[in-house]
Each structure stands twice: as structure tokens, then as C-alpha cells.
Amino acid sequence: MSDIPNHTHDRWLSFRLGGQLYAAPLQEVSEVIRDGELTPVPGAARDLLGIRHLRGRIVPVLDGRRRLGLPEVHDGDEGEVRLVMLSHGPHLVGLRVDAIGDLVHTQGADMTPPPPGGTVRQDDPVHGVLPWQGGFVALLDVRRLCRLPLESEAA
Template identity: 60%
Template sequence: MNHLSHADVIARQPWLGFHLDGQHYAAPLSHVSEVIHDHAPTPVPGAADDLLGICQLRGNIVPVIDGRRRLGLRTIPLDDTEAVRIVVFAHEGHRVGFRVDAVGDILRPEAGAIEAPPPTRSWHIDDPVQAVLAWQGGFVALLDVVRLCRLAPESQRVA
């Protein structure tokens, strides 16, 4: 039986890179449905702080999450709003938009360049960072889309 390490599993797939507040992130390309231009979603009263609202995408209602707020980053206005995109993630029939400052490259990580996230991140129960990739003299946080978009069933969430 072939047992793959977590790094090997990560390295077997391409990742879509994107930028938020000057930091590099990536999500598995297999979960990316599409990337669209940013537009103002319709606000939802009483929604979570990081939910910008909902938008209609080809007849479907799609919630749109503010990437900066979701990851605990600064929410300052951007100088260049032309690069802002909404990455639409898909998982088991659900679609969730995730606003990013800019979309980057397609990454094909090598297992040897992948490390566990820093232990200081463990305080955040629904932290979506599953690994860190050494890349171009810096690092890319590799994200778990199910946690990032909070798509896990309630029964599987840690209280």
C-alpha cells in the first residue's frame, strides 16, 4: 500500500496563488471554479463580519467572503483596485466567492519545499492554513478551502 505524506499529497496538485495585504497565499486549483472581476455584492444584514454579501453568478446565489478579514489582515483601502478579483471556490456543490487583492501564478510545489504551518497559528480554531511553501525567497501559505470557506458540516467543526 502506498502511503503518501501530507507534503506529497499537496505536491501532487497545482495551486492558484493570490495576494492579500502583501502576503502570498494559494488554494488547490481543483477547488477553483472561476475567477471573476470584483463587484459589489448585496449586503446580508446580521451576517458574519467577513461576509461581504451575496452575488448572483449564472443564476446561483454565491456568498462572497472578504479575504483580508477572513485571514485577520488589515482592511485598508487599496491603491490599485483594478487587480482585485473574486476567486470562486467549489466544494461538494457549494460555491463561495473569496475577494483577493490580486491573483498570482499557478504553483506546482515540490514536497521538499512544503512545511507545517508555524505552531503560533494553532490558537485559531478554524485556521485555514494547512502548510507553508518556501517560494521565491519567501513563503506562501497553502490554504484548506473547506476551512477557508467554512464548508465543513457543523458536526465536524471544533467547538
């Protein structure tokens, strides 16, 4: 447990991407909305699908599959695709996911670091895994997932 960042989050919203469960801290999820019209951004990173207007704000929307290096083929129900609006400080970023899952409660759970074998990256958005419903759920760091600066860098 000592290798996991000290997060105070104990409730997480899970979602499915490429047959795997991921979760974001519930307190950093502002809302979940239906997928909709996006405006492409020329020259943007490959995982940026575009921008969307949301109640007067311009919100970048990331493709969760591309951001996490998963196959882009969606074999699920297109009607279940959602945008999870993630907020971190003043930032709001949308993440397209295949389907929304359950709330995951981590209080007292046995959270472990990500399994070895993957490429170790300083900006890896997966900061821990948790046994869940016969499998596991990968817990995401929203700041790293959305490539947001540290608060000290944003000043």
C-alpha cells in the same frame, strides 16, 4: 510533512492578500472574476461581504483580508482586485483577493506546517506553507476557509 493533511493537490492558484501570498488548490477554483456589485446580508458574519448572482446561483462572497485576520487597508491597485470562486463539493463561495498571482506547483516541494506562534485553531484555514520565489506561500484548506461542513456533517 506528517503534520500536513494528506492532500493530493499539486497545482495551486496563488493570490495576494495584504502583501502576503496565499494559494488555493486549482481543482477547487471554479473561476476568477472581476469584483462587482454585491447584495449585503444583514446580520451576517463580519467577513461576509454579501451575496452575488452568478449564472443562476446565489453565491456568498467573503472578504479574504477579514477572513484571515489581515489589515483591511488595501494599498494596491483596485483594478487588480478579483473574486476567486471556490468550489468544494456542492458549495460555491467567492473570496475577494487583492490580486491574482502565479500557479504554484507543489509536486516534490518542501511543504511544512504553519509556523508556530499563531493561535492554534481547529478551523485554521492555513494548513501548510511552501517556500516560493524568495518568500513563502500559505496553502489554504478551502473547506475550512469557507467554513463548510465536513461531507459527513452535510448529510
